[in-house]
Amino acid sequence: MPERTKPAVAVLGLGRMGTPIASAFLDAGYRVTVWNRSAAKADPLVERGAVRAAGAAEAVAVAPLVITPLLDHDAVRRTLGPAATALPRRTVVNLANSTPDQARELAAWVTGHGADYLDGAMMALPETVATKAAFFLYSGSEQAFTTYQDELDVMASAHYFGADPGSAEIHDLALLGTGYAALTGFLHAAALLASLGTxxxxxxxxxxxxxxxxxxxxxxxxxxxxxxxxxxxxxxxxxxxxxxxxxxxxxxxxxxxxxxxxxxxxxxxxxxxxxxxxxxxxxxxxxxxxxxxxxxx
Ligand SMILES: NC(=O)c1ccc[n+]([C@@H]2O[C@H](COP(=O)([O-])OP(=O)(O)OC[C@H]3O[C@@H](n4cnc5c(N)ncnc54)[C@H](OP(=O)(O)O)[C@@H]3O)[C@@H](O)[C@H]2O)c1
Missing domain, CATH: 1.10.1040.10 (N-(1-d-carboxylethyl)-l-norvaline Dehydrogenase; domain 2)
Incomplete structure (x- = not known):
């Protein structure tokens, strides 16, 4: 069987998470187009072979798979808004932390512009992206999840939570809540012991x-x-x-x-x-x- 052609990938947002994600796609041999609001953050990736887009619309225009590891829902809306006319036949994988309703709202907006939508949540730290320690949760378009399984696996092991775009986000928040309680308990205990000299x-x-x-x-x-x-x-x-x-x-x-x-x-x-x-x-x-x-x- 002929090897599947790797799709071009656009990464919009090169913060702590977006940078290792774009880097992982470069390592895996993908053509990667990058865009970040503060343009200088793209420099190290461009030196390694990524293509710098002048704007989000330019990045979306050249890549069927668009990944948005941006800060939050508002950042994704502000970034994709000017790229709306380039969205038809694209697949957007949104990795920004959001509420379930924000994910559903964005899914409706993206699909209304002719693109497919997969919502994602990153159970990872920046240094664990593309390692066995990371796992990402997804919900929304099953077709997008199936079509781009290989690309999702480049970032982390991928887990699908059904067609509701809000489902990945509610599971993300549930896991974050579990972790916050444990980590805050640790910080309290560390403060108690530190007060006694440990x-x-x-x-x-x-x-x-x-x-x-x-x-x-x-x-x-x-x-x-x-x-x-x-x-x-x-x-x-x-x-x-x-x-x-x-x-x-x-x-x-x-x-x-x-x-x-x-x-x-x-x-x-x-x-x-x-x-x-x-x-x-x-x-x-x-x-x-x-x-x-x-x-x-
Ligand atoms: N850091 C972690 O350990 C971690 C782990 C799991 C999940 N997450 C989630 O991953 C997402 C990204 O986190 P991060 O740690 O990568 O954050 P970050 O380092 O603060 O990066 C935020 C990114 O969003 C961009 N951005 C913010 N506001 C924007 C706006 N209004 N318009 C356009 N771009 C905007 C920033 O651009 P500029 O560079 O121009 O500011 C940057 O590219 C968040 O939803 C976070 O909850 C983070």
């Missing part, structure tokens, strides 16, 4: 080991929350209420802010006051999920 970089490996163990606990939490079966949990609301109380007391005694864990303490206090102190810790889920008046999910 440097954050000494603590980090211990915290990493603990977080790996916590990840193994997720299937059990998911099973309990998914079935609302909280009676057999090994770690109860009251047990953890005591631990969180102690953490807050020790933090305050050492002049460390307790802002990170106070909301969790409030949730545990409410569960206990409602008579659920012997339920599993995971039963906090009941205070977070919206329920209709009949009590169903």
């Amino acid at each position: 440097a954050p970089d000494v603590f980090a490996p211990l915290a990493a080991r603990w977080l790996h163990g916590m990840a193994d606990f997720l299937p059990e939490l998911a099973r309990e929350a998914g079935s609302a079966a909280y009676a057999d949990g090994v770690s109860t609301v009251d047990l953890n209420r005591t631990a969180v109380d102690n953490l807050i007391l020790v933090s305050r005694a050492n002049g460390v802010a307790a802002d990170v864990h106070q909301p969790l303490k409030d949730l545990l206090d409410r569960r206990s006051a409602d008579g659920h102190g012997q339920d599993s810790f995971s039963s906090v889920f009941e205070l977070l999920i919206p329920r209709d008046t009949s009590g169903a999910h």
Whole structure:
């Protein structure tokens, strides 16, 4: 079978994420056209063989695949707006962090201009682009996902979440929320230990080991929350209420802010006051999920 011709790729936005993405396509042998609002950021890529476009419209005109790792929805709208007449028969892969509704709005605008739309979310750091550590989430046009699977794989392993363009964004926000809670917990703990003389970089490996163990606990939490079966949990609301109380007391005694864990303490206090102190810790889920008046999910 003849080798598939590599499509030309336009990368609009050469910030922390856009630069390694454009670089990965150059490494993989693609013809890459680049554009960035601050033009100088394109210089190192042009030295390596990328083509500099004078504007976004010029870049879109020469590449069937248009990738936008821009700051946010507004930046994408401002960038693609002047390129609207060049959009017919293009595929836009939008990698800017957005709300699900922004992704849907952009999808409607892009398809209204004759292009296909795939929304993407980058579960990566700049240095992990094009490595095994990165994975990107996509939703929107299945045809775009299938047609450009090889190109998506250049950036990171690609995971498709269905036709709703907002789906990748809601999964992105959910994963970011999980990470933010863990990382903020780490920063609080590092501040507490630093106040007692242990440097954050000494603590980090211990915290990493603990977080790996916590990840193994997720299937059990998911099973309990998914079935609302909280009676057999090994770690109860009251047990953890005591631990969180102690953490807050020790933090305050050492002049460390307790802002990170106070909301969790409030949730545990409410569960206990409602008579659920012997339920599993995971039963906090009941205070977070919206329920209709009949009590169903
Ligand atoms: N950095 C990370 O670790 C990371 C990880 C995963 C996902 N993300 C997401 O990836 C996206 C890009 O992040 P980044 O870290 O690459 O950000 P960044 O380094 O700040 O780059 C932002 C890019 O957007 C452009 N931009 C901003 N406002 C614009 C506007 N009004 N019109 C046109 N261009 C505009 C910037 O152009 P100029 O150079 O001219 O300012 C630059 O190319 C964000 O949605 C972010 O949430 C970032």
